[in-house]
Amino acid sequence: MTRTLYQKLVDTHTVAQLDSDNVLLFADLHLLNEYTSPQAFAGLDERGLRTLMPGQNVATVSHIIPTRPDHLRIIQDTDSALQASNLKRNCDLHGIPLFDTNDALQGIEHVIAPEHGMIRPGMVVICGDSHTTTYGALGALGFGIGTTEVEHVLATQTLVYRLAQNMRIRVDGNLPHGTTAKDLVLMIISRIGAQGARGFVVEFCGTAIEALSIEARFTLCNMAVEAGARGGLIAPDQKTAEYVLQRAPDLALNPDWRQAAIADWQALRSDEDAVFDIEHVFAAEDVAPFVTWGTSPDQAIPITGHIPTCTEDGIEKQSAERALRYTGLTAGMLLEGLPVEHVFIGSCTNGRIEDLRAVIETIGDRKVAPGVRAMVVPGSGAVRMQAEEEGIAAKLIAAGFEWRKPGCSMCLAMNDDVLAPGTRCASTTNRNFEGRQGRDSITHLMSPAMAAAAAVTGKITDVRKLVKQ
Template structure:
């Protein structure tokens, strides 16, 4: 064996090497995709290009499609997409999937939901896979030791035609989080702290591997939150090595694996780890004890502060692009320099998205809401991440608890995360949101988004303003 073959390798390098069909040059490979997920808004052009070229889909069974971004979420026995352009996108996806034999979770499929929620939930994601999707938050699946990342429309066409992708190799970053998260804090708070410290471009060009005591202590769904938002620091991917929790989760969600086949799969998955001595291009260290409940104050996930903190003062930043960006964000959000977010009134609360709409998120909300009611001046809605999450919440009595407390209990979908449907904030409305992005106009024209954990959003709903959930006696 050569020295190159025996050199310690990172988990990322192992995943790339096992999926490399051909080495194109020193920086690019032809990468095989185990699974390609599609939605209604990034696939139409790709299918049209395939038809124009007279090409088919190479492996329909390794593709799956879902309607999630444009779908209305208001309660209804049968969901109908009324908006004409959105209805056309959904019908075109159905026609293309029928023509090519691709499985589709349509608007009224009982397993319909947000693509990054349903894929692991339905056993589509397994350690060691390469998973592609025309959506940047495909990084979510790194929580199960799979290399997931978003691709563009032209790349969607290439994957459909060949089940491969021309892939530029990434640099590697390891983020070690020591210690344990304090009571009352979550993976959402941890990732907001990380993004604040390294910046929105701090992981640009890297695939990040998370490790350390704090990461090992997270549930699988909390790990999904962490990997989901790694892209908000510019990461091209996020990974957590599979452990006993991972194997238990995957076995529970993959009924097709059993007996000797499952035992063999688990043996392979246990080997999916970075070798001792593997070299990373960059290594960073964080202390879990530094984490508090975090809230964004600006128009980027990096513009956040702990709830005990204050909005930055412009003079504390050198003159230049960063200060100008901060000044624009303050103008947009209507906040004053040095202000506290504690006590800031909100008109809306949104609990949902591929970041925080899983059953554990809803259980956390229930802990806060039980015995309380939504404040009179607040309109609060909860949008479960999938039909399965919705049914589980109803089975556990959570849905009725939410309704009795004054929340709107909706159907699954992306909803107000990006307002491509009829769930939209009005101009000037301020929203406590569990989503992943707080860009200008993201949830509605001239609307203001404050990112936070589900527990913090629930606390804002019942208080009528942004508040520290720990003051309500809720510790987890």
Template sequence: MTTKTLYRKLVDSHSVAQLDEQNVLLFCDLHLMNEYTSPQAFAGLEEHERSVPVPGQNVAVVSHVIPTEPIKLRVIHASAPALQASNLKRNCDRHGIPLFDTNDALQGIEHVVAPEHGMIRPGMVVICGDSHTTTYGALGALGFGIGTSEVEHVLATQTLVYRLAKDMRIRVDGRLPTGTTAKDLILMIIGRIGAQGARGFVVEFCGKAIDALSIEARFTLCNMAVEAGARGALIAPDQKAIDYVLQRAPDITDEWREQACAYWATLQSDANAVFDVEHRFDASHVAPHVTWGTSPDQVVAIDGHVPDPLQSDEGAQRRSAEQALRYTGLKSGAAIEGTPVQHVFIGSCTNARIEDLRAAAGIVRGRVVAAGVRAMVVPGSGAVKAQAEAEGLDRLFLDAGFEWRQPGCSMCLAMNGDILGAGTRCASTTNRNFEGRQGRGAITHLMSPAMAAAAAVTGRITDVRKLESFHD
């Protein structure tokens, strides 16, 4: 019998037809939409007088353009974003598609909302017009981003013309030391294999270090796999993943539960499955990591130094490093620790879940935001916000001088009013540090929630592991 990787099992179980050697027609269990990648798709449906045959397997969320100011009733004032949101509601109403609208109490970032409400289950194929759909691999679901024309095809057929990827396995053994997180682990991996190191691959993470991660930490890991160019990321569902899903999926009961668990137990790569590429890492050597440049792979450990571009071979990598230093204003050879920041942002689909906010709050407790720093916390969803407030985390952040805001994508990509000014340096828990990502001329340093909180209370990029001896 032919052995298969988990990725090929998921593709084969969802292939409606083999189109050619490299392409299949793939059935999609769930299609998520947001306000900025769906308008043209709905316009195409209307133009061709097509309907949505299975609206219940499509879900929409207003997340990218929504304002996050701490007011009860949110209104999108900017005309273009307001039109995007109103068009999404009109289209969802017309086709019967469920929508988490602007003032829905459970509204939030699509990649936080979907799993917390039990929509994501092992073995599913989940797609969205957003690259960080890889997040759902944490539950053993194949998630990936698609383009606008593909959104229209999925709406009309619930299928997708899909080009097969290659298989990569990344094994991480050992255990993350105290003070380091899944965010540090994935930044380290991206730094080692490069921003294109997984291009054309679906990555399966495994190993003792992965087994030890919480589900929310696995979301972070899979979310950022796309920053290494991965077309998808997977972790075989274990008991942690199954428990997470069953706690959030009350519809799975009795014999359905038995059947589901039996099927989910098969969702792992066969013992002799062959991967096209394999990498191995030891988590016990991972330190907190911080990006220094304008790509997630331009990253160093907190005790590291900004590299000298001249140490790289001539070519694109050297030119990219030189341009990154010009943009960030850092000097080669400088220590990354101690770099002053003027802004701190804790949020995004990478790090805005309750565990992330608890981690940041643990650092903030008993401290205050440093003079000259503006610090923001944006929960990933209404449910996360409510849970944090029930635990008193909002008061802790507010008393320390943070802004406690409404859910949304916010300053991750600055499509709403949360935008940094030119030259502002930000410690951010987001997933991308591209030029202008958080505002034209703004400078982004990616790090974990705990590291971002440490930067907020010290006013500089700080090794969170040293904070016990820090005194204001």
């Protein structure tokens, strides 16, 4: 029987078939953070249980952590500090490795896990965070779970898992000058809708996908969940193998293991005649720099486009009208030229070294525009150190950007980095929901290059006008 890549990953991790729709799934790696784990650990304690496989669990503090460039990071908020201290106590008690508040390599879970070689093709990786879909970039099945499920995984290293349907999205051709994986995924979400992949695991394929770097693939799979997907996958290739082997000392030191691993990874692809429930096809040439205008990632248009007018009655029209009221915009407007007061560059979507290099390429010798506050928050301590070694940090500071310490920061404002009401922000994050970056704040999602262009011009700007081909 022919199988999709998704089905193969589920098959190799199924401990038991519970019924036609559900299996007991084994997790190779379980990632924990400070805000979805406390109740799970409390549940274990109440039942007198300990983590079954502590070595296959890893924790980090990232959502609540301050990113001010102080020498020592101290969480001032009482509730947040308690979350961090509870995570450390629980990890110590259960023997789980922790990237704690002042660990030099601390960072966002979806950045540190791949960069430290924790993610391998063929794995099942789960976490109490929806953007666990990121790991599909390496041919691993990643998905987010709830707190009750976190407790179950800690106790058993398994999860009762409802099977998803299969979707394939093919993108062929070459991304045009000035466009990135962020623009591509915003275009896809705008086309299929915020619920367009609900109930599906999406496999991305095509020549445009093959041409993407691994870090660009992380961006693509990270935001698959914004279309409602339960996972995003890309079949491993030579780029995947090179990325993983550079970060896997156990495989680098053992040639036999390395050869066996590569052979296994090469088999991780959908069969030629595998059946997908839904398929979409897009042309890379149609991608332009995209920007969101509303309060959902699917409310996005090319920088040269006009905010659409919704003529059909129903939920979509109501949502559009509410979004326009919230953002203070009107149908028919161009986004290009819209002034911004804040720029945020970072998050698990776009906080990696390639993203920061794109920012530097965009700004050139320019400075942050008067009246704009621009923040750059690396996704991890390792990214921060690399950016400083490459001279990126010094150039950012010289241009007027704030160079911060790693963390989730203003992606979701569960920390000190919060936008004031009414502030309009050009952001490289993954969600533009109402109040996501601060109560009554307004978020426009875009690529790092586009955000950098906004920072130095003070308005939403077509990056192609700053960086000539």
